[in-house]
Amino acid sequence: CSRKKTSTRTPPNKRREISSLRSKNISTAQTTASNLTTSSIRSSLPSQQKITKKTKLDIASTSSKSDSNVPLDGYSIIQNQMLFAFVCKTNCEVCGSRWNGKMNINKREGLFLILSFQCSTCQNIITIETSPKVVASDRRDINVRSQIGGHLCGIRHAGLVKLMGAMNLPSPIQDETYSKWDRNLLIMVKSFTEKSMKKAVAETVAAQNGTELMVSGDGFWQTRGFQSRHGAAALISCNTTPKVLDIEICSALSIKKSNPAKYDNIIRSHQCEKNYDKSSGTMESAAILIMFKRSVPKYGVYYTKYVGDGDSKTFPVLSKIVPYPGKEIKKIEDLNHFSKRMKRALETVKRQHGRKKLSDGKTIGGKNRLSVHNILRLQMTFASTIRKSKHDLDLLFKGSWAIFWH
Structure with a gap:
């Protein structure tokens, strides 16, 4: 007898379903792979590494005490009504009944509060402080942090008052106390700054294998233009992770000029911060020269x-007034600034012509002309050409003009 062969063919409808599932799985795998590649690139950036490192440190510091991933030295904003509702779900530690009572503020000092919870059954009162004290001080941690944050954001006391009001939080410490604490806070910030910069210098010496360092400098002013009375400059290391090595502030403001009447009243105790007499435009070079001279x-x-x-x-100032006798300072051009200057020049040309028609009857902007997109392309191509030909002047010349003709 012969056996019939069982057919194992898959129906056409089933085959279509399987092929669609396979295509979905392949596309999903490709998407996952691309996402992994993107995330791996992002995680390699210095800023991402700093954030990840800080997060790991925060979690590690609390993991030894509990299994929670909440940093115990951090703060969480919670609405009073939510806090009161949560306490109502607990039992009183004295009478053991479900807590039902009053929540009051016993003391407030800026953002710091002492809250009390009184049981209506047994009248037992428990209190909680919303922030710890700073070590060797009567100040509260949350108030010091908010004050530092106000300075970092440039909003100071007046801005903090508006911010806390918008968030329906208690007002910060009073203005007089804020100013008093500012003076003490400045001493601590300066001390921390000096320690941080010394550590950065030590890291740079180790990275560059010697005490002859390559640095980058730049200046900044309190206001735009060259009319600002306050300016500053910073020197930054040229390592993989750049860090500030030194800072210098130039101030051309004197209270004697701004408020003569007030100057007469406080002349005996006033310490004038003016240390610069020339124009605001020269503050950057003067500040960097000072930092060069004191580096040794x-x-x-x-x-x-x-x-x-x-x-x-x-650099002309550093070449004219030699800070290190017998040592030559070499200038290293920043390639990014060349491309930025080209972009700025093209934007100026486009702005000057505006909607004026050129010899071909068209405006300078528009499709396939000097549009915003094409200006960016020219900038990036110019920067790429400089990097490829930075050791060959003739090749750099030809490559730069090739951008213009093409």
Whole structure:
């Protein structure tokens, strides 16, 4: 007898379902792979590494005490009504009945509160402080942090009052106390700044294998333009993770000029912060020169290579007034500034012509012309050309003009 062969063919409808499922799985796998690639690239960035490192440290510091991932030294904003509702779900520690009573504020000092909860059954009162004290001080941690945050955001006391009001939080400490604490806070910030910069210098010396360092400098002002009375400059290391090595502030403001009447009243105790008499535009070069001159006595290092922007007046000053006798300071151009200057020049040309028609009867902007997109393309191509030809001047010349003709 012969056996019939059983057919194992899949019906057409079933085959279509299987092929669609396979295509979905392949597309999902490709998407996952691309996401993993993108996330791995992002995680390699210095800023992401800092954030990840900080998060790991915060969680690690609390993991030894509990299994929670909530940093115990951090703060969480909770509405009073939600807090009261939560306490009502607990039992009183004295009478053991379900808690039902009053919540009051016994003391307030800025953002710091002492809350009390009184049981209506047995009249037992428990209190809680919303922030710990700073070590060796009567100040509360939350008030100090809010004050530092106000300075970092540039909003100071008046801005903090508005911010706390918008968030329906208690007002910060009073203005007089805020100003008093500012003076003490400045001392601590300066001390921390000096320690941080010394550590950054030590890391730079180790990374560059010597005391002759390559640094980058830049200046900034309190207001735009060259009319600001306050300016500053900073020197930054050129490592993989740049860090600030030194800072210098120039102030051309004197209270004697701004308020003569007030000057007469406080002349005996006033310490004038004015340390600069020239124009605001020269503050950057003057501040960087001061930092170069004090690098040896302060850190024991020499800044022998300087990375500056193309329009800076700093390097001519460093060449004229030699901070290190017998040592030459080499200028290293920042490639990004060249491309930025080209972009700025093209934007100026486009703005000057506006909607004027050129010889071909069209405006300078528009499709396939000097549009915003094409300006960015020209900038990026110019920067790429400089990087590829930075050691060959003739090739750089030809490549730069090739951008114009093409």
